[in-house]
Amino acid sequence: MKENMLRILKVVFFFFCLFLIINGQRTIGKIHLLTQLIGLAGLLFLLWNYNRKYV
Numbered sequence: 001m002k003e004n005m006l007r008i009l010k011v012v013f014f015f016f017c018l019f020l021i022i023n024g025q026r027t028i029g030k031i032h033l034l035t036q037l038i039g040l041a042g043l044l045f046l047l048w049n050y051n052r053k054y055v
Helices: 002-026 030-054
Strands: none
Touching: 002 030
């Protein structure tokens, strides 16, 4: 039960990070670049979290 809830949260977080990247890409400006970088950091966090158990 707990694993399923974590998996659902990770999927929701993944799509939220994708939304930040796509939404920031549409316009020009420092704030939008910052939202893209936050989205990228979120995706890198998910990748690190996935690979952590294989090290």
